Amino acid sequence: MPRWLPRAMVLALALIAAFQLGSWAFHQLTGLLINILIAFFLALAIEPAVSRMSARGMRRGLATFLVFLGLTVVVAGFVTLLGSMLAGQIIKMVEGFPDYLDSLINWINKSFHTELRRVDVQEGLLHSDWLRKYAQNSAAGVLDVSAQVLGGLFQLLTIALFSFYFAADGPRLRRALCSVLPPARQAEVLRAWEIAVDKTGGYLYSRGLMALISGVAHYILLEALGVPYAPVLGVWVGLVSQFIPTIGTYLAGALPMLIAFTVNPWYAVWVLVFVVVYQQFENYMLQPKLTAKTVDIHPAVAFGSVIAGTALLGAVGALIAIPAVATLQAFLGAYVKRYAVTDDPRVHGHRRRPGGPGTLTRVRQLWSVRPDRSLRSGGQEQP
Numbered sequence: 001m002p003r004w005l006p007r008a009m010v011l012a013l014a015l016i017a018a019f020q021l022g023s024w025a026f027h028q029l030t031g032l033l034i035n036i037l038i039a040f041f042l043a044l045a046i047e048p049a050v051s052r053m054s055a056r057g058m059r060r061g062l063a064t065f066l067v068f069l070g071l072t073v074v075v076a077g078f079v080t081l082l083g084s085m086l087a088g089q090i091i092k093m094v095e096g097f098p099d100y101l102d103s104l105i106n107w108i109n110k111s112f113h114t115e116l117r118r119v120d121v122q123e124g125l126l127h128s129d130w131l132r133k134y135a136q137n138s139a140a141g142v143l144d145v146s147a148q149v150l151g152g153l154f155q156l157l158t159i160a161l162f163s164f165y166f167a168a169d170g171p172r173l174r175r176a177l178c179s180v181l182p183p184a185r186q187a188e189v190l191r192a193w194e195i196a197v198d199k200t201g202g203y204l205y206s207r208g209l210m211a212l213i214s215g216v217a218h219y220i221l222l223e224a225l226g227v228p229y230a231p232v233l234g235v236w237v238g239l240v241s242q243f244i245p246t247i248g249t250y251l252a253g254a255l256p257m258l259i260a261f262t263v264n265p266w267y268a269v270w271v272l273v274f275v276v277v278y279q280q281f282e283n284y285m286l287q288p289k290l291t292a293k294t295v296d297i298h299p300a301v302a303f304g305s306v307i308a309g310t311a312l313l314g315a316v317g318a319l320i321a322i323p324a325v326a327t328l329q330a331f332l333g334a335y336v337k338r339y340a341v342t343d344d345p346r347v348h349g350h351r352r353r354p355g356g357p358g359t360l361t362r363v364r365q366l367w368s369v370r371p372d373r374s375l376r377s378g379g380q381e382q383p
Helices: 004-028 030-055 060-095 097-112 118-126 129-140 142-168 170-178 183-225 230-243 248-263 265-291 299-313 315-333 359-376
Strands: none
Touching: 004 030, 030 060, 030 142, 030 170, 030 183, 030 315, 060 142, 060 230, 142 170, 170 183, 183 230, 183 248, 183 265, 183 315, 230 248, 248 265, 299 315
8 A cells, every 4th residue: 555545545534524524513603694794784774874973073983883783773663664564554454354254245136145144254254173183283383473573583683793893893893904915906905895885875865855755755645645654655665665675566565556446446446556557667767867876787787686696595585686686797897807899780780681782672673673674664674
């Protein structure tokens, strides 16, 4: 046996063991890494506000705390208003359930010539096996729901803590990162960091502005129709339609349509028409003007990045996909060399047909020649 073979076998086994250990550790820490990624992008988003406040003499930690306090107040107020609206609608539906049931029973009796009674339907529901099994499953799932709520609160606390430290200690983090790189690489890293801050902050700024415009427009419509909870529904439409990619518009419009349907079914139709018309106005008029200087991404690229982000990281990837792709596009645009485009008709979409003019062109040429031949022959064509 060669002397190097045992050492090679030991080295190979050590490499395999290190790979397995690293893979196991990565899978165990996937949740923490995703939370850190979300916290990093959140810190990038609030970096302009924190830097502007610290430039005026305020301590960076205090500026970060004030920004987080403002965000917390806004989110808590929105959740409270939305929760009160949903609770009110649920109470209203529960109180009006007997009337809804009576109208449904009357319609069934008139349409199918039956003799149903509300008492029989209620007794059948109360003594049904389906309702008993549903109650048992709901009681058993209370602990699972409680565990998921506690887990979600812990994740939010983790994200908030990391994002606070990233924003408050941003300069120290940049210095620590640049201290292990040569000067040439330090400039590139700082440039990439600055681009990421600009694009992420610009993305949230443009989305927030469009959410404000959308919320005000839908609030005016709902208030004019007399739909209850119009301010909360306007805020709901603005935030959900702008910060949930691809399907946010449909999710945002579903709740106002449902509330409007309880007032008047035709109001739900008007809300649907307004949502569709406003979405076209936003896509072709409002969004290109607001995002031209902040996140200038082609709609197809943005849609593809959202799909790719969702496939990789789920809902988190869908939220951070667009600012990440905008940062990458801006960073690559600074280093990709571009050339002048040749003046060729094919650049503008005009194709050259091989083998001379096309069939339609030849027919036109022959048709323009035939009258001249007839005149030269005295009104008779030559064979």
